[in-house]
Amino acid sequence: MEVMPILTTQNNQEESLLDTDKSNSQPKSQVGTMVELHSVTKIYPNGYHALVDASIKINKGEFLFITGPSGSGKSTFLKLLYGAELPTQGEVIVDNLNLTGLRGDRLSLFRRRIGIVFQDYKLIHQRTVAENVSFVLQAQGYTRKEIQRRLEPTLKLVGLSSKANCFPDQLSGGEQQRVSIARAIVGTPPLLLADEPTGNLDPDNSWQVIQVLQKLNSFGATVIVTTHDEQLVRRCNQPVVQVKNGRLYRA
Ligand SMILES: Nc1ncnc2c1ncn2[C@@H]1O[C@H](COP(=O)(O)OP(=O)(O)OP(=O)(O)O)[C@@H](O)[C@H]1O
16 A cells, blocks of 8 residues: 655655654755646636646745735645646646646545645544544555554644544634644645635634644645735745735745
């Protein structure tokens, strides 16, 4: 079975992001390009031009905010990166894979290599925190032992070890969002996409969520986050791409 390590040592041995004992080690060097858009235009069936001739390169190991007004095309940009939408023109290349024409099983396999976090968490309310996080690994055929090996450090990383047996309704919004981050990263994807992850959260919880995302980035994950929250962006001092009228601008 395929397991995508988020970090790969120079001799190609898997080094798990989830080993939190390594939290004091230096960030691993990430060489190469994670995302490339070449002259991408996305026109929805209703004729709306959501992205226009957009080109960008995002390096492995980057942490990048995508900002812009409502309706400017931020979510569309992320959807193109995980194959939920196809470009009308141009090419989208993620982790050296050209997504143009990727369908069916090949698309599903590709998506396993990407962690996705949504504004509304999308948790299963009848399942505990531990079950929500391990569910994705079960669906991919991981053994119980491997799921256990990954679960504990993942919950520790997002600060939810003590909540493993709680149900989502017993958690705050910020905690629920951290469960959704745990679910997104438990398979150790090299790329994490977060679409307005703090959109429903107050400033304190937003900051906690962003800190978790920055920690993941420091372990080597490429992290791309859309947000409206200018204050949060300023506080983080991370690179920013602005989307204006469907075009991308590095700030
Ligand atoms: N499936 C769709 N069909 C038609 N138009 C769409 C579709 N999805 C998005 N759009 C339009 O494309 C434009 C960009 O949408 P998108 O969701 O990417 O913007 P956004 O910057 O993420 O907005 P917000 O910050 O409000 O979430 C919007 O005008 C939207 O109405």
